[in-house]
Amino acid sequence: MAIDKKDREILRLLQDDASVPLADLANAVSLTPTPCWRRIQKLQADGVIEKQVALCNATKLNLGLTTFVTIRTSQHNEQWMKSFVDGATAIPEIVEIYRLSGDADYLLKIVVPDISRYDSVYKRLIRSVDLLDVSSAFAMETIKCTTALPLDYA
Template sequence: MDKFDKAILDALQDDATLPVAELAARVGLTATPCWRRVQRMEASGLIRKRVVLLDAKKLNVGVTVFVSIRTQHHSVDWLKSFHRLVSSIPEVTEFYRMAGQTDYLLKVVVPDIAAYDRVYKRLIQGAELGDVSSSFAMEEIKCTTRLPLDYAAA
């Protein structure tokens, strides 16, 4: 990955809808080599997909809940079942298996506490969980999809 690739990724992280000509001009290339680089990064999986970021508050899901889950079950079958359950809940926007005292961490977006309670009930009805702890975000201070590019191999 050279300076041009990093510049392309930097620009696309700001606006994935940039026309190739504008992207090329921003990074100091002509359109064809710029487009080839984008295609190469897509084919390699470095660029996983291009998405639109929506405003959660305008969509009435402005309450963010971080849910820490501990369980006594650590079998592959239980994990597959739990994965299916969590993946079926649209309010869960992020789902992580953790190391440490928390086994799983979920990020949930809902309009209010009552909506979160419905998500919580789906979780506890659908899986045997040891402990579920919910933390409600009071203020979003930094939320980005932008990844740092300084660590990318040259």
């Protein structure tokens, strides 16, 4: 699948604001609306555009504490992994989960109002599966936070 300069510009603009009207988007990339719409449809069909969402302000939703949690396990089997994934994905405050290489096995991003709510999430997590080590780091300040992916590699 080839992504050209116009596709990258469409993606850049949509990553900035997916609610931009089609006519404005087409104008910004020097296309008429129909070819611009066709390009968007193709990017969606090809899975480049997975979905469109509303990004909410965590602080305004009383989610002022972001915690990054590294997890180590002594079990590396499919049954344990399924139990962990099922348990962790069922906790809505866990918004990102990554399986890692290196010293830690998993990295979680958790958003909650405060430490006591984090403790509640922690307790739900450790009830779901046996863990060797859980280490938490609390974000003091957000320096950069974006959902926009770099497009120079497409």
